[in-house]
Amino acid sequence: MMKFVLQSVRNGCRIGVLSEACPKIEMESPLCMLYNRAGCVPYITHDLYEKISGLPSVVQMPSNLLLEHSDTVRDFGAGIKKFTAMENFIVYFHPQDSACAVPKGYNDSLGISIWGQGGKKKLNAEQYMDVVDAFQPDWFQALADSDTDQDSTKKRIRRSVERTLEYLDQCIKRKEQSDHLKNASIIGVLEGGHSISDRIASAKETARRPVAGFSIEGFHNFGPDTEAFKISEIEELLRVTILELPEDKPRFLSGVYNPLEIIKAVKLGCDIFESTYPYVVTERGCAFVFDLDTWENKKPEDPPNTASFEVSLKNQMFQNGFVPMLKGCTCYACQNFTAAYIYHLLNTSELLGSLLLMIHNFHHYFRFFEVLRRAIAADKIIEFEEHFERINSQPKEAN
Amino acid sequence: MFRLIKKRMNMTDLTTEKALTFHIKAECSRTKARTSVMTLPHAVVETPVFMPVGTQGTLKGLAPQQLDDLGCRLMLGNTYHLGNRPGDNLLEEAGGLHEFMKWKHALLTDSGGFQMVSLLALAEITEEGVKFQSPHDKSDMMLTPEKSIEIQNSIGADIIMALDDVVHSTVTGPRVEEAMYRTIRWLDRCLKAHQKSHCQNLFPIVQGGLYPELRKKCAEELIKRDVPGFAIGGLSGGEEKSEFWKMVTLSTEILPKEKPRYLMGVGFALDLVVCVALGCDMFDCVFPTRTARFGVALVPTGQLQLKNKTYKRDFQPIDSSCSCSTCSRYTRAFLHTIVTQEPVSCSLLTIHNLSYQLNLMKSMREAITEDRFPEFVQSFMLKMFPKRNYPQWTIDALHSVNISLS
Numbered sequence: 001m002m003k004f005v006l007q008s009v010r011n012g013c014r015i016g017v018l019s020e021a022c023p024k025i026e027m028e029s030p031l032c033m034l035y036n037r038a039g040c041v042p043y044i045t046h047d048l049y050e051k052i053s054g055l056p057s058v059v060q061m062p063s064n065l066l067l068e069h070s071d072t073v074r075d076f077g078a079g080i081k082k083f084t085a086m087e088n089f090i091v092y093f094h095p096q097d098s099a100c101a102v103p104k105g106y107n108d109s110l111g112i113s114i115w116g117q118g119g120k121k122k123l124n125a126e127q128y129m130d131v132v133d134a135f136q137p138d139w140f141q142a143l144a145d146s147d148t149d150q151d152s153t154k155k156r157i158r159r160s161v162e163r164t165l166e167y168l169d170q171c172i173k174r175k176e177q178s179d180h181l182k183n184a185s186i187i188g189v190l191e192g193g194h195s196i197s198d199r200i201a202s203a204k205e206t207a208r209r210p211v212a213g214f215s216i217e218g219f220h221n222f223g224p225d226t227e228a229f230k231i232s233e234i235e236e237l238l239r240v241t242i243l244e245l246p247e248d249k250p251r252f253l254s255g256v257y258n259p260l261e262i263i264k265a266v267k268l269g270c271d272i273f274e275s276t277y278p279y280v281v282t283e284r285g286c287a288f289v290f291d292l293d294t295w296e297n298k299k300p301e302d303p304p305n306t307a308s309f310e311v312s313l314k315n316q317m318f319q320n321g322f323v324p325m326l327k328g329c330t331c332y333a334c335q336n337f338t339a340a341y342i343y344h345l346l347n348t349s350e351l352l353g354s355l356l357l358m359i360h361n362f363h364h365y366f367r368f369f370e371v372l373r374r375a376i377a378a379d380k381i382i383e384f385e386e387h388f389e390r391i392n393s394q395p396k397e398a399n
Numbered sequence: 400m401f402r403l404i405k406k407r408m409n410m411t412d413l414t415t416e417k418a419l420t421f422h423i424k425a426e427c428s429r430t431k432a433r434t435s436v437m438t439l440p441h442a443v444v445e446t447p448v449f450m451p452v453g454t455q456g457t458l459k460g461l462a463p464q465q466l467d468d469l470g471c472r473l474m475l476g477n478t479y480h481l482g483n484r485p486g487d488n489l490l491e492e493a494g495g496l497h498e499f500m501k502w503k504h505a506l507l508t509d510s511g512g513f514q515m516v517s518l519l520a521l522a523e524i525t526e527e528g529v530k531f532q533s534p535h536d537k538s539d540m541m542l543t544p545e546k547s548i549e550i551q552n553s554i555g556a557d558i559i560m561a562l563d564d565v566v567h568s569t570v571t572g573p574r575v576e577e578a579m580y581r582t583i584r585w586l587d588r589c590l591k592a593h594q595k596s597h598c599q600n601l602f603p604i605v606q607g608g609l610y611p612e613l614r615k616k617c618a619e620e621l622i623k624r625d626v627p628g629f630a631i632g633g634l635s636g637g638e639e640k641s642e643f644w645k646m647v648t649l650s651t652e653i654l655p656k657e658k659p660r661y662l663m664g665v666g667f668a669l670d671l672v673v674c675v676a677l678g679c680d681m682f683d684c685v686f687p688t689r690t691a692r693f694g695v696a697l698v699p700t701g702q703l704q705l706k707n708k709t710y711k712r713d714f715q716p717i718d719s720s721c722s723c724s725t726c727s728r729y730t731r732a733f734l735h736t737i738v739t740q741e742p743v744s745c746s747l748l749t750i751h752n753l754s755y756q757l758n759l760m761k762s763m764r765e766a767i768t769e770d771r772f773p774e775f776v777q778s779f780m781l782k783m784f785p786k787r788n789y790p791q792w793t794i795d796a797l798h799s800v801n802i803s804l805s
Contacts, residue, residue, distance in 0.1 A: 038736060040743045045750065047465065047724045069736045075712050076732065085728035117740055320489060332462075336501050340493065344456065344485045351460035351742055 002139055002185035002212045004029075004250045004271075012267040013376040018250060020090050020138060022183070025057045029250060029271040030262075030376075032369050033058040033092060034362075035099070035279050038065035039084035042279055043355040044362075046085060051332035052359055054366035058139075059089040060274055062097035063131065068118045070131045079136030079180070093132060094141035094187070094215070095123075098254045099276040101223025107147045107163075125170035132171075133178050139185040139212070141252075142171040146217035148193035157193035160218060161202045164191045168209055185212035187252060190241055193218050199237050203244035214245055215252040216270070224280045227256045231264035242269040256280050258309055259290060259368050260388040266372065267381065273369075278361035285346050286310040287325045287357055288364040292371045295387035296380065309391060313357065318343040331363035332356075418557070419600040419627040421659050427772040430800035431651055431678030434767040437659055439557040440598050441497065442472040442505035446659060446680040449671065449760045450507060451688060451753055455480045456500045458753075459688050460746035463502045469723075469750065470757050473505040473557075475683050478550055479514035483534065487553040495555030506556035507683070509663075510547045510604075513565050513632075524564055526581065544588040548601070552594050558661075560630060561589040563604040568638035575608035582606045583620045590624060602661060604632035605650050609642045618653040628659040631679070635664025644673065644796035651678030668697065668759055672779055673796050675763050676772070687756050691748035694738030696731075697755045699782045703731065705748075710735040723754035773802045780804055 007015045016029040034041060034056040041049070041059075049055055061080065066073075073083050081087050095114055096102055106113035111124040123131070128143040145163040148156060168188050175181045188211035192199030206214060219234050220226050231238070245251065250271040257265065257277055265273070281288065290309045313325065321339035329335075333342070333356040345353030375384040418440055426433040437444045451458055451466070452475045458466055466474065476496055481487070485499070493499040496506060515529050516522050522531040528543035544562040551559040562585050564578035586603045593601050603621045607613030621629060631650045634643055647662060654660050661681035662674050671682055687697060694706040696717045703710065703717060716726040717734070725734075725747045737744040766775035776797065780789060789804050797804060 038741050039733070040737060040741050042741075043743055043746075045465075045724070045743060045746045046728055047468070047750075048462065065740075072711055072732055072736070076714055076730075083730070083733055085733075319485070320492060322493060338493070338499075340485070340489070341456075341499055341501075344499075348455045348480075348484050350455055350457045351745060352457040352462065354742065355460065355462065355746070 001183050002250075004213065004248055006247050010376055010379055011381045012269060013381055014247075014266075014269060014271055015373065015376055016250065016271060018272075023088060023090065025090060027057055028373055030266045030273065030369060030372060031058070031271070032056060032273040032275050032365065033060040034089070035275040036061045036084075037097070039080065039086070042282070043351070043358040048332075048355075048359070052362050052366070053330070054363065054370055056275070056366065057090055058092055058272075059086055060092050060094065061137065063093065063095050064097045064100060064114050064116050066116075066135075067114060067121050067123075067131060068116050070134050074134035079134075081136070081138075090139065091137045092139040092141070092187075093135055093137035094254070095128070095143060096146065096222060096254075097276075098222040098226070098256055098274055099224065099279055101225065102147065102221045104147060104149070104221055107145045107160075112143055112145060125167045126174070128167075129171055129174035129178075133174070133180050136180045137184060139187060140181075141187045141215055142189055142211075143167040144189035144191065144215075144217060146189065146191060147221065148191065148218045149220045150194045152193045154195065157191070157195050157198045157218075160191045160193065161198050164189050164202065165205055168206065168211070172209060172211075187211060187213045187215050190214055190216045191218040192237070192241070194234070194237060196237060196240055199241045200244060203241045207244050207246060211249070213250040213252060213272075215254060216241060217254060220255075222255065224256060224283075227258065227277065227280060229255065229257075229261070231257075231261045231268070235264075235268065238265070238268045238270070258392075259372075260385070260392050262368075263372065263381065263385045263388060266376070267385075275362060275365055278365040279358070281310050282354060282357045282361050284312070285314040285353075285357070286312045287342075288361050289326050290364075290368075290388070290391055292364070292367055293328065295384065298387065303390070308394065313339060313342050313353075314346050316343075325360060326364070329360065329364065331360045333360040416597065417627065418596065418598050419659075421628070421657065423657070425768045425770070427676075427767050428770055429773050430676040430776075430802060431648070432675050432763070432767050432772050433678070433680070434764045435659070435680060437680075439473070439505040439600070441503065441557050444473045444505060445764055447671075447675045447760055447763055448473055448681050449756045450475050450681065450683040451756075452477070452683055452685045453500075454685070455484065456496060458749070459692065460742070460749050463500065465750065466502075466753070467504065469753050470761070471504070471753070473507060474502065476506055476508050476554065476556065477514055478508045478511035478547065478554065479518070481508070481554055482511060482550045487550040490555070491553040495553070497555060505558070506554075507558040508551050508554050508556040508560065510560040510562040511542055511550065512547065512562045515542060516565055526584075528562070544585040545592040548589050548592040548594075552599065556599065558600045558602060558628070559593075561586045561601060561603045563606055563632055565633055566606065566608055568608060568633055568636040568643075570608060575610055576613055579607045579613045579617045582617065586621065586624060590626075600627040602626060602628045602630045604630040604663070605654070606633050607646075608633060609638060609646060611645070611649055614646055614649055615653060618650055622653070622655060626658075628661060629654050630661040630663050632663045634662070635666060635684075640790065640792035641795065644677065644792055647674055647679065648677045648796070648799060668756070669783060669790075669793065671756075671759065672763065672776055673793055676776060676797060676800050676802060687752035688749050691752045692739075692745050694744070694748065696734075696748055697752045699779075700785070701783060705731060705734050705738045707735075717751055718755070721751065721754060721758070723751050725751040725754075776802050777804065
């Protein structure tokens with residue numbers, strides 16, 4: 001069972017400790033989870049996990065590529081963790097994959113639509129809980145109707161709030177009846193689209209249920225394009241939502257978020273994030289280069305080290321770059337290989353290219369969270385945010 | 400440059416100045432199998448050895464560390480591909496392929512000729528070399544023996560191959576003889592052009608198609624040259640297996656015992672076992688790594704096509720006797736859910752398939768050392784053909800070296 005203890009709040013940012021009994025793990029928040037696809041860390045085999053420093057203890061397993069195998073896992077009988085050899089992690093199972101855009105308009109009274117390799121599946125709460133029961137995750141999100149965005153009608157938003165609450169109640173009931181899920185933690189989903197009143201209603205009602213934490217969704221339909229989504233656009237919506245929530249339960253914000261957006265969300269009171277962003281960046285052949293080391297010593301008028309959060313290793317300028325992708329980076333890829341080699345791998349569509357980029361991007365993103373926690377504790381979050389504002393406001397170089 | 404040469408020389412056998420030494424540790428008392436230690440500039444390699452193929456300067460989906468962990472000490476790179484991308488000039492600038500791909504053990508490169516002829520529709524062989532159209536801008540280019548050696552010198556592999564006039568094994572007639580003689584002439588040109596014999600070993604390739612007299616003539620000529628080892632070429636293409644093994648054993652009969660024999664492009668586990676019995680020391684094949692990408696796992700009884708619905712609820716590992724990291728963690732059922740879908744499945748299966756191949760070689764070395772190789776072969780064959788429906792060619796080949804398959 002998940003336990004969350006809030007230790008302090010500084011400039012709106014919460015420093016907390018999240019713990020789980022079995023496996024016995026303790027983590028500091030704000031934190032991010034390790035993204036999985038189909039039960040695997042993208043590109044990286046188990047024996048290379050130790051190469052990623054700061055590897056999260058929580059693995060996020062979206063259901064989209066796993067649903068079609070639920071009867072196999074059921075017959076396997078020992079749960080998804082053993083099936084995927086992830087017993088040393090905390091596994092968080094949730095319906096949608098934020099790295100994949102969810103087509104709009106496919107949820108109805110029969111259930112929620114989830115797209116996998118074999119096409120669309122529609123699940124109601126009972127069917128979803130059948131899967132959760134077979135998977136036996138440590139934490140799981142209740143089934144939710146998050147198919148709303150800034151263009152949704154009031155009627156549609158209202159329906160998503162009501163349906164999500166119905167599903168939550170059904171999921172809680174099933175959880176209480178299940179031997180497998182006795183010690184699992186259920187995460188309630190907060191809806192309300194871009195409507196203040198509906199956000200408040202959803203949050204108020206969900207907070208009354210016996211959930212271990214909250215996941216705030218319904219702002220958009222996920223996918224790599226939501227990288228451009230700005231937390232500032234939903235600042236008020238997040239504020240009114242979080243006001244209704246107890247402080248001793250963590251707040252998950254799923255989505256593809258760059259460091260600047262993460263900081264903004266943390267300042268508003270969010271605790272747990274995903275690592276879909278490093279995956280999206282890897283898929284386009286790019287490597288993170290945002291500075292995490294010299295920002296503290298910079299004056300506001302100093303230009304940032306980089307013009308962007310990332311560089312494209314497909315760019316011909318790296319063809320004879322016999323230096324690491326990112327100077328000073330301590331990741332396995334940068335410590336051992338040159339940008340020229342990674343350029344060559346990407347240019348020849350070799351799998352090792354994506355593998356090395358994924359290691360680098362995960363490493364850098366997890367480091368960001370570590371530096372973020374230190375910055376909060378040292379009351380330097382404003383400077384940290386300004387550092388990323390400066391990078392973000394640079395004119396973008398052609399990649 | 401000097402730093403590189405100095406480093407390489409430190410790693411050669413200190414008792415001689417040679418870039419390759421080959422010491423036979425044990426010989427099978429019944430067959431032509433032998434197990435040896437081959438010292439190269441970047442590694443000490445036990446033979447018989449299987450060399451995985453890292454075509455474009457990487458083994459598909461594996462980091463060099465993982466290959467190292469599997470016990471691999473010698474792998475292949477393809478000159479044709481590497482010559483195109485990243486290009487020999489860039490590799491020279493990078494300090495050679497070892498440095499570029501961060502592979503600290505030994506490398507072997509082929510001459511580029513075979514790929515050129517098999518991949519390019521308009522490759523034409525002349526006395527000068529292989530004429531072809533550049534895949535990039537369609538301009539006319541020529542791969543001469545000299546150019547092949549030059550590129551291989553830049554790549555910097557421990558073992559390099561002479562450019563040979565490769566003829567498909569199913570070709571018959573005077574073309575085969577012409578190719579055989581040209582291979583010898585090109586070898587002499589390669590030897591002359593080779594700039595780094597102190598740290599790169601040039602192997603010639605025995606050709607001659609499926610004609611015993613031509614193979615014999617070719618091998619006899621190659622032996623006259625001062626080379627550290629020999630390759631047997633032109634035999635991995637689709638010829639009848641009954642002809643194949645005869646050419647292999649003929650070659651090992653003639654080639655000197657005290658130098659390594661590299662059977663190019665072989666192969667499947669069955670071929671490896673038989674050809675070790677026939678006296679070959681080194682092998683290479685894309686099969687284990689290529690087939691991994693298509694969801695096929697290699698096992699003692701043959702192959703598993705993990706995409707197949709049969710494995711949907713098969714909760715065993717690929718091979719319960721395999722201790723690779725894939726088999727120690729995952730079931731066939733789990734792998735079935737990800738093969739050909741998630742890129743990581745390629746890596747997982749490559750790890751297993753290479754582990755299988757490399758362990759097979761290790762088992763053979765141990766069996767030869769303990770002089771129980773014939774029993775090993777019989778046991779291997781029975782596992783692969785439990786109904787004893789052995790292919791005739793294997794019966795004949797093994798019989799020729801005193802192993803009977805009941």
